[in-house]
Amino acid sequence: MKIGVIGGGQLGRMLALAGTPLGMNFAFLDPAPDACAAPLGEHLRADYGDQDHLRQLADEVDLVTFEFESVPAETVAFLSQFVPVYPSAEALRIARDRLFEKSMFRDLGIPTPAFADILSQADLDAAVASIGLPAVLKTRTLGYDGKGQKVLRSAEDVVGTFAELGSVPCLLEGFVPFTGEVSLVAVRGRDGETRFYPLVHNTHESGILRLSVASEDHPLQSLAEDYVGRVLKQLDYVGVMAFEFFEVDGGLKANEIAPRVHNSGHWTIEGAECSQFQNHLRAIAGLPLGSTAKVGESAMLNFIGEVPAVDKIVALDDCHLHHYGKAFKVGRKVGHATLRCSDMATLQDKIAEVEALIAG
Amino acid sequence: MKIGVIGGGQLGRMLALAGTPLGMNFAFLDPAPDACAAPLGEHLRADYGDQDHLRQLADEVDLVTFEFESVPAETVAFLSQFVPVYPSAEALRIARDRLFEKSMFRDLGIPTPAFADILSQADLDAAVASIGLPAVLKTRTLGYDGKGQKVLRSAEDVVGTFAELGSVPCLLEGFVPFTGEVSLVAVRGRDGETRFYPLVHNTHESGILRLSVASEDHPLQSLAEDYVGRVLKQLDYVGVMAFEFFEVDGGLKANEIAPRVHNSGHWTIEGAECSQFQNHLRAIAGLPLGSTAKVGESAMLNFIGEVPAVDKIVALDDCHLHHYGKAFKVGRKVGHATLRCSDMATLQDKIAEVEALIAG
Numbered sequence: 001m002k003i004g005v006i007g008g009g010q011l012g013r014m015l016a017l018a019g020t021p022l023g024m025n026f027a028f029l030d031p032a033p034d035a036c037a038a039p040l041g042e043h044l045r046a047d048y049g050d051q052d053h054l055r056q057l058a059d060e061v062d063l064v065t066f067e068f069e070s071v072p073a074e075t076v077a078f079l080s081q082f083v084p085v086y087p088s089a090e091a092l093r094i095a096r097d098r099l100f101e102k103s104m105f106r107d108l109g110i111p112t113p114a115f116a117d118i119l120s121q122a123d124l125d126a127a128v129a130s131i132g133l134p135a136v137l138k139t140r141t142l143g144y145d146g147k148g149q150k151v152l153r154s155a156e157d158v159v160g161t162f163a164e165l166g167s168v169p170c171l172l173e174g175f176v177p178f179t180g181e182v183s184l185v186a187v188r189g190r191d192g193e194t195r196f197y198p199l200v201h202n203t204h205e206s207g208i209l210r211l212s213v214a215s216e217d218h219p220l221q222s223l224a225e226d227y228v229g230r231v232l233k234q235l236d237y238v239g240v241m242a243f244e245f246f247e248v249d250g251g252l253k254a255n256e257i258a259p260r261v262h263n264s265g266h267w268t269i270e271g272a273e274c275s276q277f278q279n280h281l282r283a284i285a286g287l288p289l290g291s292t293a294k295v296g297e298s299a300m301l302n303f304i305g306e307v308p309a310v311d312k313i314v315a316l317d318d319c320h321l322h323h324y325g326k327a328f329k330v331g332r333k334v335g336h337a338t339l340r341c342s343d344m345a346t347l348q349d350k351i352a353e354v355e356a357l358i359a360g
Numbered sequence: 361m362k363i364g365v366i367g368g369g370q371l372g373r374m375l376a377l378a379g380t381p382l383g384m385n386f387a388f389l390d391p392a393p394d395a396c397a398a399p400l401g402e403h404l405r406a407d408y409g410d411q412d413h414l415r416q417l418a419d420e421v422d423l424v425t426f427e428f429e430s431v432p433a434e435t436v437a438f439l440s441q442f443v444p445v446y447p448s449a450e451a452l453r454i455a456r457d458r459l460f461e462k463s464m465f466r467d468l469g470i471p472t473p474a475f476a477d478i479l480s481q482a483d484l485d486a487a488v489a490s491i492g493l494p495a496v497l498k499t500r501t502l503g504y505d506g507k508g509q510k511v512l513r514s515a516e517d518v519v520g521t522f523a524e525l526g527s528v529p530c531l532l533e534g535f536v537p538f539t540g541e542v543s544l545v546a547v548r549g550r551d552g553e554t555r556f557y558p559l560v561h562n563t564h565e566s567g568i569l570r571l572s573v574a575s576e577d578h579p580l581q582s583l584a585e586d587y588v589g590r591v592l593k594q595l596d597y598v599g600v601m602a603f604e605f606f607e608v609d610g611g612l613k614a615n616e617i618a619p620r621v622h623n624s625g626h627w628t629i630e631g632a633e634c635s636q637f638q639n640h641l642r643a644i645a646g647l648p649l650g651s652t653a654k655v656g657e658s659a660m661l662n663f664i665g666e667v668p669a670v671d672k673i674v675a676l677d678d679c680h681l682h683h684y685g686k687a688f689k690v691g692r693k694v695g696h697a698t699l700r701c702s703d704m705a706t707l708q709d710k711i712a713e714v715e716a717l718i719a720g
Contacts, residue, residue: 013380017377017380017381020373020377020399020400020685021377021680021681021682021683022670022674022681022683023667023670023681023683023684023685023695025399025685026399039380039385039386039400039401040380040399040400041399273677273678282674286671287670287671287674288671288674288675290674291677291678295655295656296655307383310382310383310647311646311647311648314382314642314647314648314650315648317633317651318633318651320381321381321382321383322381323381323382323383324383325380325383325385335383
């Protein structure tokens with residue numbers, strides 16, 4: 001079976017590493033000459049709207065999936081004429097727009113921060129009056145890793161901010177005094193079978209994920225599964241989805257979904273019986289899903305900007321390096337390490353060791 | 361770092377899958393147009409003696425290694441002029457010739473079956489008179505998976521057998537009434553650091569490995585480590601080596617070595633902290649070695665001729681499929697499954713389930 005992937009970054013790279021042992025081959029559509037997934041399959045170097053190359057991809061592969069949600073809707077619509085695309089165009093349409101996403105949460109009875117659609121500075125002023133400050137203004141589409149958003153703390157911050165974010169459709173979200181950020185990675189098969197990984201506690205820095213720790217036995221696991229299950233069913237979703245929540249007052253408020261394999265699920269490569277990458281491929285290929293059970297206690301640390309010295313990382317016991325083969329650049333995710341230990345205390349010690357390497 | 365691999369079969373494929381997360385890239389020299397490692401790196405399609413392509417490979421990569429020991433000595437000598445090659449030409453020279461190999465065992469005080477160098481039918485007749493029957497006549501070089509050998513049980517079997525094996529240099533080995541076959545996979549770094557995986561119990565069928573079970577706590581582990589350690593030191597070996605033994609009367613007799621990653625070590629991908637593939641790459645790249653400790657209890661079953669239905673294999677809990685992406689052909693290794701379980705009793709049950717799938 002040959003899988004087409006829109007995007008050839010580290011997520012595509014790890015999909016190929018997980019799918020090759022299933023006998024799958026891969027083709028990546030990515031305009032970047034140095035797409036880091038390219039060594040693991042065919043590289044169609046073209047823009048995402050290039051219909052000639054999209055048609056070529058559709059002709060060559062059995063299925064198409066993607067590694068980022070901001071794929072143009074026209075790309076998905078075009079491909080869907082010729083080849084199955086998972087997740088569906090409808091799932092993408094919702095997930096890529098914060099207004100549609102938040103509205104879906106509300107419609108499904110899933111708690112989420114107060115929000116308002118902002119199409120002008122006047123809309124923003126009115127919404128701030130109603131929702132209050134602090135609040136966060138986010139572009140409805142194309143935001144990632146903290147890009148395309150601004151925290152508004154005072155009346156001054158509000159002045160001219162709609163223009164500052166490019167005068168594009170935005171969402172104002174009430175600030176949530178959260179005690180933690182968690183994500184639930186789930187997978188749903190073509191037949192509707194659904195499995196959930198353990199809740200992961202995430203730590204961000206400057207809007208970029210730094211550390212994910214898979215929880216041992218989280219008291220909110222079943223509540224999170226209930227919420228995520230509603231969304232998966234609503235969208236008749238196929239594949240892996242990551243769902244980010246804020247922990248607030250012992251409950252959960254939905255932040256956003258990612259209709260794809262997700263950074264907070266990278267620990268599953270070593271830390272779960274079947275990784276999020278293989279489970280995504282199993283789901284879209286119509287194969288039985290794999291076990292989401294943990295193997296030991298795991299955490300993932302991102303390498304941002306650069307990968308520490310490889311000889312130092314691999315010298316650490318319980319540490320598994322994932323170097324993405326990308327050029328180093330400030331703020332860019334260029335690798336990660338998974339720690340898999342027998343118990344949480346050891347895991348905490350090991351996290352400190354990797355953090356010391358990162359600090360250099 | 362870019363690694364050149366002589367041979368592009370499943371061993372090269374699994375090396376690439378293990379090395380990519382270390383940030384390594386791969387080039388495979390293999391004349392086969394459908395070399396199954398090719399999708400994971402650059403494919404130099406050329407004969408092993410093709411000096412133009414060998415030179416190209418040497419220019420492109422930082423290190424060269426190989427996935428089979430019958431690489432022509434001239435190939436290794438040629439490459440070694442331009443680029444480091446691991447394991448060394450000397451290790452290959454010994455490992456690829458059963459006479460050199462067995463003589464080394466004897467010189468190092470490692471028990472091995474009685475043997476005699478056979479260069480003619482007259483040599484064979486004399487050796488049979490001295491060693492006795494049953495015995496096994498094997499070509500000194502190029503044998504694998506039971507090919508290039510004949511079991512001699514009666515005087516009749518001896519007649520004309522030297523010609524039958526091609527009138528090439530052979531070794532006669534006394535038959536050993538073994539109670540089991542075990543292998544020890546070891547890895548030695550450039551600095552001499554050496555690590556051993558747990559002894560593996562192997563079951564062959566028609567000369568081809570069928571089943572490998574990693575032992576829980578084998579009474580002969582330290583004896584085997586002693587023997588293998590002597591060979592590694594003698595050869596100043598760098599990389600992974602597999603050492604096959606017969607279990608005889610509660611002791612070990614050396615059968616043969618493979619100067620490379622080995623089929624009986626495939627279980628380490630899921631079953632050990634660091635796989636034989638990653639440890640081989642760490643060793644040759646001069647990186648610290650990874651832990652050879654087990655993760656649970658593991659076994660590996662080979663898929664020979666064909667891979668059973670993928671949906672049935674992946675539906676089994678604790679089962680990890682490795683499909684090599686090769687055309688199915690009688691007697692050909694086309695994939696394997698690793699079972700990793702919490703205890704030996706569960707493992708035995710799971711082995712039976714996979715065997716039932718193989719039996720169809």
